[in-house]
Amino acid sequence: MSRPAPILAAFRQAFGEAWAGGAGALLPLGFLGGAAVLVPLGIGSDGDTLRAVGPGIIWVALALSSLVTLERIFQADTEDGTLDLWLQADAPVSAIAAAKTLAHWLAAGLPLALFSPLLALMFQAEASGELILFAGYYALGSLAFFFWGGVGAALSATVRRGGLLISLIALPLFVPTAIFGALAMSAGPGSTGAPLLLAASTLFACAVAPYAMAAALRLAAD
Amino acid sequence: MWSYFANPHKFLRLSDWLAPLFYGAGMLCILWGLWQGLWVVPKDEYQGGDIMRVMFIHVPAAWLAMAAYSAMAVASFVWFIWRHELADIAAKAIAPLGAVWTALCLATGSIWGKPTWGTWWQWDDARMMSVLFLFFLFLGYMALRAAMDTRQKAARAGAILAMVGAVNVPLIKFSVDLFTSLHQDASVITADGPKMAAVYLTPLLISGLGHALLFGGLVMTRMRTEIRERRIARLTAAALEG
Numbered sequence: 001m002s003r004p005a006p007i008l009a010a011f012r013q014a015f016g017e018a019w020a021g022g023a024g025a026l027l028p029l030g031f032l033g034g035a036a037v038l039v040p041l042g043i044g045s046d047g048d049t050l051r052a053v054g055p056g057i058i059w060v061a062l063a064l065s066s067l068v069t070l071e072r073i074f075q076a077d078t079e080d081g082t083l084d085l086w087l088q089a090d091a092p093v094s095a096i097a098a099a100k101t102l103a104h105w106l107a108a109g110l111p112l113a114l115f116s117p118l119l120a121l122m123f124q125a126e127a128s129g130e131l132i133l134f135a136g137y138y139a140l141g142s143l144a145f146f147f148w149g150g151v152g153a154a155l156s157a158t159v160r161r162g163g164l165l166i167s168l169i170a171l172p173l174f175v176p177t178a179i180f181g182a183l184a185m186s187a188g189p190g191s192t193g194a195p196l197l198l199a200a201s202t203l204f205a206c207a208v209a210p211y212a213m214a215a216a217l218r219l220a221a222d
Numbered sequence: 223m224w225s226y227f228a229n230p231h232k233f234l235r236l237s238d239w240l241a242p243l244f245y246g247a248g249m250l251c252i253l254w255g256l257w258q259g260l261w262v263v264p265k266d267e268y269q270g271g272d273i274m275r276v277m278f279i280h281v282p283a284a285w286l287a288m289a290a291y292s293a294m295a296v297a298s299f300v301w302f303i304w305r306h307e308l309a310d311i312a313a314k315a316i317a318p319l320g321a322v323w324t325a326l327c328l329a330t331g332s333i334w335g336k337p338t339w340g341t342w343w344q345w346d347d348a349r350m351m352s353v354l355f356l357f358f359l360f361l362g363y364m365a366l367r368a369a370m371d372t373r374q375k376a377a378r379a380g381a382i383l384a385m386v387g388a389v390n391v392p393l394i395k396f397s398v399d400l401f402t403s404l405h406q407d408a409s410v411i412t413a414d415g416p417k418m419a420a421v422y423l424t425p426l427l428i429s430g431l432g433h434a435l436l437f438g439g440l441v442m443t444r445m446r447t448e449i450r451e452r453r454i455a456r457l458t459a460a461a462l463e464g
Contacts, residue, residue, distance in 0.1 A: 151386055155379050159369045168365050169383060172358040175351060176393045201393060212386045219378045 006089035007099045013082075014073070014100040018107035028065050028108040029115055035061045036119050047124040054123030055134065055185045058116050062109070062138060063174050066145040067167050069108040073100060073150065074157040074213075078220050083157075087221050097213035098206070101150040109146050113139035134185055137198060141181040144202040147209035148173035154216035176201050228306035230449050237442040244439030251432025255282075258425035266422075276334045281426055282433040283327035287356055290320030290437065294363070295388035298381035308445070310377040311452075313384060314367065315444035319437060321360035327353055359387045373452075 039057050040050060074097075077083040086096050116138045117131035125131060152170035156162030180201055184194035226232065259278030266274045294316040301309035331350065332342045344350060363383055370376035 151383075155366060155383060156369065158371075158375075162369075165362075165365055165369055168358070169362040172355045172362065173386070173390060175355045176390065179351070204393065208386065208389055212382055215382050216379065219375060219382070222375070 006086070006091040007095050010086065010096040011099040011103050014103035015107055017076075018069070018104050028069065028112055031065055031068065032061050032112050032115065032119070035064065036122065039123075050123045051125055054120055054125055056182060057123065058119055058138060059141065059178055059181055062112055062142045063145050063171070063178065065112055066105075066109060066142060066149045067152075067163070067170065069104055070101075070146065070149040070153040071163040071166060073104055073153050074217060074220065075153070075162060078157045083217060083221050087218065092214065093217055094210035094214035097150065097154065097217060098147075098210040101146050101209075101213070104150075105143055105146040109142040110139055113142055137181055137184050137195065140198055140202045141177050144177040144205040145170075145174055147205040148177075151209050151212045151216065154213040154220065157217065157220040173205075177205070228304075228308050230308060233308055234446060234449065237446055241439045241442040241446070244435045244442070248432045248435030248437075248439060251428050251435060253432075255425045255429025255432055259429065263421055263425060271337075273334055273337050276330050277422075278425060278429045280327060280330040280334060282430040283323050283330060284353065285430055286433050286437055287320060287324040287327050287353060289434070290316055290323060291356055291359065291388070291391070294320060295384045298384035299388075301377060302381040302385065310381070311445050311448045312441065313380060314377075315441050315448060317360055317364050317367075317380075319440055319444070321357060321364070323433070323437065324353060324357040324360060328357065359383075363387075 036057060039053070043049060043053065074083070077086065087093060089096065113135050116135045120131050120134065121127060149166060149170045151173070152166035153162070155169060156165040159165055177198065180194050180198040184198050255278050259275050263275075265272050294313050297309045297313040297316065300306060301313065328350075331353070335344070336342050363380055366383055367376040367380045370379050
């Protein structure tokens with residue numbers, strides 16, 4: 001039990017931070033709800049329009065919520081010295097960074113994905129089993145968002161007002177996931193293989209991002 | 223071999239005559255390409271008539287945008303592994319130039335797209351998206367470097383970001399091939415050779431060479447400036463201490 005302990009501790013710390021420090025899943029849900037409610041006010045309440053833009057709005061809201069959540073994920077650790085302890089711990093930094101990112105996704109990303117069928121109904125989508133499937137797609141895609149966002153967060157951990165920088169760094173990395181995700185929910189050409197590609201791009205993010213985060217965290221600790 | 227190229231003095235001596243040579247040769251190639259493109263080659267009605275002449279800027283700009291990112295990623299990798307300062311200087315020098323050529327590609331593409339496709343911009347086109355994505359990667363790289371408080375940290379953070387972006391590029395290229403798109407398929411670099419008529423291909427290739435030479439010359443000049451800036455910083459620090 002000695003070896004995985006630092007990873008578990010990192011997971012517990014991050015999850016506790018994200019869950020207890022932010023009113024559980026309610027705060028991210030409130031953010032998503034607030035963002036979604038603004039849309040019909042902004043573009044009008046026409047049912048056909050809302051049905052067409054609904055899935056896209058949910059993708060955008062997921063991407064934004066990952067950026068908002070991740071701003072402080074590594075910054076606080078850099079400031080209070082936790083990061084130096086992680087670097088000395090008997091566990092790879094990449095695994096610790098991945099555990100922290102996963103904890104934040106569980107607290108702030110997954111609830112949003114599970115909440116998405118309700119939002120889709122608000123955007124006038126037909127109630128069907130498809131909405132549950134789409135929730136799965138949102139969950140997959142948002143995991144990639146969190147991992148790429150984590151890279152941005154780790155790179156800008158020592159930068160004051162790093163939030164804006166995270167957005168600029170991470171948004172281009174979100175693009176493939178957003179394209180595959182939107183394609184998976186459309187009925188157009190190429191939509192059959194898109195869920196698999198969405199899953200592949202998420203796995204790719206899970207495989208690459210932890211190493212980039214580890215390199216960036218070692219830099220932040222210097 | 224690495225250490226030969228990593229020596230700033232040798233680089234300064236080499237670029238002293240190589241950069242002006244690149245400028246001169248690049249200028250000639252670009253001017254010849256423009257003259258051929260604007261006055262000599264017949265217009266292609268299928269590609270929108272006279273507007274297709276923008277190809278002699280648009281296509282080289284697209285090549286350069288991708289080449290610049292690849293060069294920046296390779297330089298970042300070399301710096302990250304071997305810590306050769308010149309590689310970091312090169313990566314730093316390439317970023318703004320790459321952003322300019324990427325912007326040029328986007329702008330000329332829009333100008334070509336409006337009369338032929340009837341739209342300045344098509345959001346569901348993966349090819350346009352991926353060039354825009356490249357543009358934002360360059361911007362993010364520059365913003366990240368600017369936000370770091372020491373040169374060493376800027377180099378490390380920039381290298382990590384450039385490499386992360388580089389592993390994403392194949393994914394983007396793949397998505398380009400997958401989606402049906404307004405943009406025509408690749409017609410110069412294909413498995414069975416160029417599909418373009420020689421009358422267009424030759425000026426296009428010469429123009430591409432010209433852009434590459436101009437780019438190389440500008441990178442060298444920017445690197446020379448950076449080397450001297452670092453030398454000034456070192457001398458100033460030494461003078462203040464002593």
